[in-house]
Amino acid sequence: MKRSTAGCSVLTSVAVGALLVGCSASPDGEKSEPKMSADKVSSLVAQKLASTTGKPKPDISCPKDLVGKVGTTMRCELTASDGSTLGVTVTVTSVDGDRINFDFEADPKASPAR
Template sequence: MTRTRAISGALTGAALLVLSLSLTACGDSEKDYVQEKTVERIATEQLTNAVGVTPEDLDCPGDLEGKVGTKMTCVLTSEGKDYDAIITVDDVERGRVHFQIDVPPNAEQ
């Protein structure tokens, strides 16, 4: 993981934050997914643990499909500014969905 600054203030400049998370997926007979609120909660906790600052909000557009390569762009709010937080599923194994959160440099919306 590379990060040049913390969320608070850091995302206004060159910040790169990549976190890897693994969650148990919900599922039916057709596909696995992680519920939107679960992704938001766990991602917020991990961002806080990684940089020591809690984002004001992290809002994802829906459930995260448990399929490798699935991407979803959430909106991270810090110090009143919004930033892209890109969620990418990189592994699914035995009902566990592993994904990364990427807050790229200059990702302010």
């Protein structure tokens, strides 16, 4: 059975073209332990993927705020228009005051629509 969808194309582009990319932003919240809201992380990852792949911003969701501690990881999820999903791992690479810098890496293979 042959299946070709725009969603799979986006996921393939993300998996191949943007496996490891860096982002940074100032977090929302307290200065003692900086955090970046889940919505902000989702938005930054989506923006970077769109600029890297030349495709529209994908739907990215992250489950919680990102704690500004080097080495902290969080799993987010990219959902394509066909319902298939791709995991994205976000890793804090450095913290400078209240600025959290992170890289993210997309999983090599998408999961089928649920």
